[in-house]
Amino acid sequence: MTILITGATGQFGGAVVRYVLDRTDEQVIVSVRSPEKFTLEGVEVRQGDFDRPETLDFRGVDKLLIVSADAHDSAVRIQQHANAIAKAKEHGVGHVFYTSVTDADTSTLSVAEVHKAAEEAIRATGLTFTFLRNGMYHENYLDTLAQDVVATSTKDGRVASAPRDDLALAAAVALTTDGHENAVYELTGSTSWSFPEVAGEKFRDVSDEDLIAAGMPPFVVDFFAAIREGVLAEVRPDLEKLIGRPSRPIAV
Ligand SMILES: NC(=O)c1ccc[n+]([C@@H]2O[C@H](COP(=O)([O-])OP(=O)(O)OC[C@H]3O[C@@H](n4cnc5c(N)ncnc54)[C@H](OP(=O)(O)O)[C@@H]3O)[C@@H](O)[C@H]2O)c1
Numbered sequence: 714m715t716i717l718i719t720g721a722t723g724q725f726g727g728a729v730v731r732y733v734l735d736r737t738d739e740q741v742i743v744s745v746r747s748p749e750k751f752t753l754e755g756v757e758v759r760q761g762d763f764d765r766p767e768t769l770d771f772r773g774v775d776k777l778l779i780v781s782a783d784a785h786d787s788a789v790r791i792q793q794h795a796n797a798i799a800k801a802k803e804h805g806v807g808h809v810f811y812t813s814v815t816d817a818d819t820s821t822l823s824v825a826e827v828h829k830a831a832e833e834a835i836r837a838t839g840l841t842f843t844f845l846r847n848g849m850y851h852e853n854y855l856d857t858l859a860q861d862v863v864a865t866s867t868k869d870g871r872v873a874s875a876p877r878d879d880l881a882l883a884a885a886v887a888l889t890t891d892g893h894e895n896a897v898y899e900l901t902g903s904t905s906w907s908f909p910e911v912a913g914e915k916f917r918d919v920s921d922e923d924l925i926a927a928g929m930p931p932f933v934v935d936f937f938a939a940i941r942e943g944v945l946a947e948v949r950p951d952l953e954k955l956i957g958r959p960s961r962p963i964a965v
Contacts, residue, residue, distance in 0.1 A: 714739040715773055716888050719761065719797065720780030722750040724852075725812065725881050729778060730756065732885030739889070744769065763793035769800040775807040776888050779831075785932070787827050794831040802838040808894070809835055810887060813846040815899055821944055823935045843893040845884050848901035848952075849874040849945055851963045853936070854908075858965040863912035864919045864927075866937045871946040875902035875960040883955040899949040903959035908940075911965060 716733060720726035721743035730753060733741055744761035745751050751758055761769040763782050771777055779801070782793045794811075801809050814820065817828040828846075835842045851874045857863060883900055887893045909916045924934050939945055952960050 714775050715742060716740070716776045716778070717742040717744055717759075717771060717774040718778045718780070718888075719744045719763075720782070721745050721756075722747055723780060723783070725877055725884075726778075726780040727753075728878050728881035729780070729884045729888070732882050733888055736885055736889045742774065744771070763796050764789075766796040766800055769797060771801050771804040771806050774801075774804065776810065777801055777806045777808070778810040778884060778888060779812070781812045781828065781831065787824075790827045791830045794827070795834050798831065798834045798838060802840060806840060808841040808843070809838070810843045810845060810884065810893075811835055812884065813844045815846050815848045815901060815945070815947075815949075817844070817846055821942075822939050823932065841894050843887055843895070844897045845880075845887065846897065846899050847880045848899075848949075849936075850877040850880065851875065851902075851961075852877050854963070855965065858908075858912060858963075861915065862917055863908060863915045864917040864924070865908045865940075866919055866921045866924055866934065867908045867940040868918060869907045869909050870940040870943055871905035871907050872940050873901035873905040873946060873948045874963060875900065875952055879952060879956055879960040883952050886955045886957075898951040898955065900952040900955070901947065901949045902962070903948060903953050904962055905946055905948055906963055911963060 721730050722745045742757040744759045746762045748758050759770050779797050784790045813828040921934050
């Protein structure tokens with residue numbers, strides 16, 4: 714059995730590799746854009762850039778984890794993922810795992826279109842798949858929560874986020890155990906929280922417009938609006954089932 718993980722120079726992919734190596738003696742390969750950034754021993758490294766499909770080499774791979782790329786332009790990301798998915802089909806990969814987003818097919822989140830497109834492209838290949846629909850990382854919010862004043866437009870909207878590391882462990886479990894064929898996992902934290910609850914007296918209720926005027930990037934404001942609207946609030950059981958324990962709550 715050969716397991717290949719993309720995005721392994723990133724925080725999520727790197728953690729998945731470490732967990733997979735802990736859990737199995739199977740052959741582990743990484744496909745990374747920048748091999749000089751990958752320093753773990755005991756792993757075959759293949760250079761591969763989603764923007765240059767001719768560089769992607771998924772030959773001989775039984776299980777492929779495509780970690781979604783991080784470009785800000787949706788059209789670019791959709792093409793990057795399409796390139797990787799087409800190469801998985803061309804190279805006869807046995808089973809494709811993809812890091813998606815919660816409710817990718819129905820979500821009103823602006824990032825959902827990228828993940829919906831990737832899921833559709835994977836289904837269209839006819840390959841066996843597993844969609845790891847990751848909820849929000851706790852880490853997205855730690856800088857904001859660490860400020861002396863925590864100004865958000867979320868009101869008391871709740872977020873069922875989870876530590877990135879717990880989501881990486883879930884991916885590693887799925888890659889190293891049987892029974893995930895054509896499964897769609899909604900991977901949220903075991904509990905939800907709100908900014909007023911966690912920030913306490915530091916919390917300030919501001920509008921989306923206030924945040925834009927203060928220079929906050931529009932995509933962050935979009936996420937705050939989604940939190941306010943309850944889009945990220947629902948706690949699902951799948952992460953806890955995969956990792957065999959509740960996810961760690963947010964701590965500031
Ligand atoms: N659930 C959430 O809250 C959340 C938050 C942020 C991001 N995400 C998504 O989850 C992914 C993993 O998260 P992360 O924290 O590990 O992000 P990260 O640390 O920024 O890692 C992104 C990875 O994608 C790789 N990548 C980017 N463009 C590529 C390309 N053209 N070809 C091949 N690889 C490419 C990067 O390679 P280099 O090292 O060469 O740059 C890096 O390894 C992100 O890329 C993003 O799609 C989810």
